[in-house]
Amino acid sequence: MQFVINRDYFVHSVQHVTKAISSRTTIPILTGIKIVADHEGVTLTGSDSDISIECVIPIEEDGEQLVQIIEEGSIVLQAKFFAEIVKKLPEDKIELVVQDQFATTLRSGSSVFNLNGLDPEEYPRLPQIEEENLFQIQNDLMKNIIRQTVFAVSTAETRPILTGVNWQVENKQLTCTATDSHRLAIRKAAIETNIENLTFNNIVIPGKSLTELSKIIDDNDGLLDIVVTENQILFKSKNLLFFSRLLDGNYPATKNMIPDHSKTDIFLETKGFLQAIERALLLSRDGKNNVVNFKTLEDGIVEITSVTPEIGRVTERINTKQLNGEELRISFNGKNIIDALKIVDSNEIKISFTGAMSPFLLRPVDSDKALHLFSPVRTY
Amino acid sequence: MQFVINRDYFVHSVQHVTKAISSRTTIPILTGIKIVADHEGVTLTGSDSDISIECVIPIEEDGEQLVQIIEEGSIVLQAKFFAEIVKKLPEDKIELVVQDQFATTLRSGSSVFNLNGLDPEEYPRLPQIEEENLFQIQNDLMKNIIRQTVFAVSTAETRPILTGVNWQVENKQLTCTATDSHRLAIRKAAIETNIENLTFNNIVIPGKSLTELSKIIDDNDGLLDIVVTENQILFKSKNLLFFSRLLDGNYPATKNMIPDHSKTDIFLETKGFLQAIERALLLSRDGKNNVVNFKTLEDGIVEITSVTPEIGRVTERINTKQLNGEELRISFNGKNIIDALKIVDSNEIKISFTGAMSPFLLRPVDSDKALHLFSPVRTY
Structure with missing residues (x-):
């Protein structure tokens, strides 16, 4: 694998996917960032198996070339050092070359890093999601909804279901509910969808996932695509996929309270x-x-x-x-x-x-x- | 005791003296701030017995009345809560009243704090310092000298003398030396003094004292008075006294290195x-x-x-x-x-x-x- 990439875009994307990576994971390969170079550009992935974030840096954007792929391929590099390295490299362009045994060279100006990579074949596949149940919310509204509910989730693990935020959709309205059993926060918002009668009522998203998502969403009026499956939720915006596991169990009924x-x-x-x-x-x-x-x-x-x-x-x-x-x-x-x-x-x-x-x-x-x-x- | 004081000045002075106060002191009265109201104004004192800071809020400054003394007196109040209380009080003026048993009332607008005070007679006296060996340095130069030497002191307690900065004065020049025995920093600066042949060579000031001093000195070209005695150093600027204990022992000779x-x-x-x-x-x-x-x-x-x-x-x-x-x-x-x-x-x-x-x-x-x-x- 070999490519040359625009440093600012690379730094930005590495920071995004690093948010999913935990240093306390029990799966060693997940301490790394997966980097794939192909005809679409460079794709970065970070995951702690609850949250997975995928970021694409396209070959070209708005007429500006961001990536030059010299040889396609993939590698996994330790996240801990990587985010800081790319941030501190001296020049606007970074070259990344992978040789035998996953030996990786990162070059920028007169600065050269030789890093020991990991086998990308060991990296788990991201969930495959059918885009059946899709709706949309404005980015800035989504950030607001998260801010106004996540603070009220429980931090105690005695009732795990309360560590999440319950999302219900009915009549093109989203109702988000969070409670730690002493206080309860509810926030409603209109959604956009082409699906008639789109209805959910027991979607429970871990509070931590929403907090991380909120840090990554741009603060603008662009639309965020949201896809819900039985055990996963996917948030899609430009060049970015954010997957979160859903919590198992039934969220308590709060309406009558x-x-x-x-x-x-x-x-x-x-x-x-x-x-x-x-x-x-x-x-x-x-x-x-x-x-x-x-x-x-x-x-x-x-x-x-x-x-x-x-x-x-x-x-x-x-x-x-x-x-x-x-x-x-x-x-x-x-x-x-x-x-x-x-x-x-x-x-x-x-x-x-x-x-x-x-x-x-x-x-x-x-x-x-x-x-x-x-x-x-x-x-x- | 009873007085009404300008909140901003009070907040500022409380923050200054709080820098000397340690929550880990073994002397209970030193967890408090001593407050004295007399004909000069209100004087605050904080101390951890290594460092003592005294701040005066005068009755009047630049034609503006800062303090109105209704009854002279003194009290000691817990520092831990006090700095935050005065910062968050709602109005521009704060009234402080001490009644029987050191019961203290702090009033600002519709906000009333009833605090249990401590006996001011138990508070230790500040060192009495003869102003014989006095010299002066500009405030901003002093901050710079501290910044350029303190970082190099030792943090290990194996050789306590190296946790301080050595100050030598000769021919109206101050030489500050810090070392942890692996690296050494020297910074020289001209001083102002009326004393012919003012000479010191074994003044060693704890690094921590200089760090705290640096936070309090204004960043301007005003002159800071410095008085040295056998075991104390005193820094004096407008409305502020900063005392530090000196370290015992002989600082190693570094000239020949x-x-x-x-x-x-x-x-x-x-x-x-x-x-x-x-x-x-x-x-x-x-x-x-x-x-x-x-x-x-x-x-x-x-x-x-x-x-x-x-x-x-x-x-x-x-x-x-x-x-x-x-x-x-x-x-x-x-x-x-x-x-x-x-x-x-x-x-x-x-x-x-x-x-x-x-x-x-x-x-x-x-x-x-x-x-x-x-x-x-x-x-x-």
């Missing part, structure tokens, strides 16, 4: 409320429970307090935009509220309580696409 | 040489020795190679600016050279070798104020 009435409704300015809870938790940051006490006062004012024995007490008063309904005293995990307030895309939120012992809802006032549900904490 | 002749002189472009050595070490970053082999070739070219068994080999060729004298093959610790090249303030350097087994000198070509000495590594 959401209260359909409320006793106290409070409208708050998002940023001011976030900062007040952040201050309330300042003294308890080593604590495990992050309990904040919330109380309605006269004249549309709410009071937040937090007590850490030995250290002290914080009291915050906040003017609400509007406060309707019954008086209320409730305690909750302030950290969970902070997580939600940080990703709400709205200057104002509405919180709906149905009593001190019941889950409560938090919603942006200017969108019905997002919803957060929290369990209260018993403090007595 | 520096070779006064050379057999091979090589002039190199700093950045290109730095990048070539960085690439040469890319494959050995997990290795302990960081050995780089250096060889002169024909036509003013030098070759750098580095071999990591199992992984591969890097070869770099560099055009020198000038190459005089004997042919040479030498091996050295590339990491040490990188450290020095990163802080050299010159586009071109000169390296002077006196043979493969002898220490060699690296100097910026446009200044005689800085000098680096390195031991070679035996590779056979």
Whole structure:
């Protein structure tokens, strides 16, 4: 194998596929990047067997030659060193030559790296995916959906299904749900598809896969192709394939958890409320429970307090935009509220309580696409 | 005690004194910040007993009132929470009130913190320093001197004296020397002083103290007052006192180590040489020795190679600016050279070798104020 490649494109693609590679894999060949040179260009693959990422650098793009293939072939090179090497090479072009025994030479200007490669025949094949169930979402919307749900997945392995985000599709609408059983985040979005009656309801994507995907998607209004099979999901954008395994098991039904009435409704300015809870938790940051006490006062004012024995007490008063309904005293995990307030895309939120012992809802006032549900904490 | 203070100044000063405070101190009162309110303003102190920092926020500065003292007094408050609390308070002004039993209230807008304080009488007194041996250096020059020497101190506790930087003063010139016994950095600078024949030669300042000092000094051409006593050094700038303990023991004589002749002189472009050595070490970053082999070739070219068994080999060729004298093959610790090249303030350097087994000198070509000495590594 021998080719000459544009360094910037190579660096960019190597960084993408490296995101799938784990140094803790039990399959040695997966510590490497697979590099294939053929008539289409150079294709890079990285995988940890849960996530696989494939990146193509075409021979030519927008009239500019990116790759010159001198001899077709393939090789696997250690990912750990490779990303840093290509980034630091001195010239705009890099030549890669593979000789006998997978001995590989990387040359750029007066810099020469001789690397021991691995046998590309040992590298596992990527899943073959039938493109039957295909739909599309804008890149930037996809990044937003991920940001607004993944934070709420469980990090505990006791219920593995909760470490993923549940995706449901019905009537050309995607509903994404994440919960760790103390808080729940739901985000809805319209999808584009040519398939009549496209419906899924038990697709569960590992949170980690979505986080990595989000880092790779461009932040623009281009369309991302999404293909779902029984145990894999594939995201396709220009020159890039991102495969993730799906989680096994049934995602819990969450629809009936959401209260359909409320006793106290409070409208708050998002940023001011976030900062007040952040201050309330300042003294308890080593604590495990992050309990904040919330109380309605006269004249549309709410009071937040937090007590850490030995250290002290914080009291915050906040003017609400509007406060309707019954008086209320409730305690909750302030950290969970902070997580939600940080990703709400709205200057104002509405919180709906149905009593001190019941889950409560938090919603942006200017969108019905997002919803957060929290369990209260018993403090007595 | 009771006062109202400008938040930005308070935040800034709290951040300064917090730099001296260690959470691992064995003296409980030193986990706190001492706050004193008197007719001068508010004085904050932080200390880990090696370093002590005192910051004054005056009543008034440039016609602006910064502090309003309602009742004089003092208190010690936990540093860990305090820096973050004052940073996040909502308004421009902060009120601090101490009541019985050191119960302290911090109030800003609708935010109230009740904190348990500690007895200020338990806080140790700062060293009393006679201002006999005083000299001055510009702030930005001081930062530069620290940056260009501290990196070379030893991090091993086997020879504690080498964890400090040796300062010598003679003929109104300061000479700073740091070494870990494999490499040595010297930086000279002119000082200002009114004292005739001001001379020191065994002042050794802990590297850590200088690193912290460097973070606090403003990056401008103002003058920093420096006072030296037998076991303390004091740095004074506007509203700030920085005390450091000096290290006990005799700093090794280094003058005779520096070779006064050379057999091979090589002039190199700093950045290109730095990048070539960085690439040469890319494959050995997990290795302990960081050995780089250096060889002169024909036509003013030098070759750098580095071999990591199992992984591969890097070869770099560099055009020198000038190459005089004997042919040479030498091996050295590339990491040490990188450290020095990163802080050299010159586009071109000169390296002077006196043979493969002898220490060699690296100097910026446009200044005689800085000098680096390195031991070679035996590779056979």
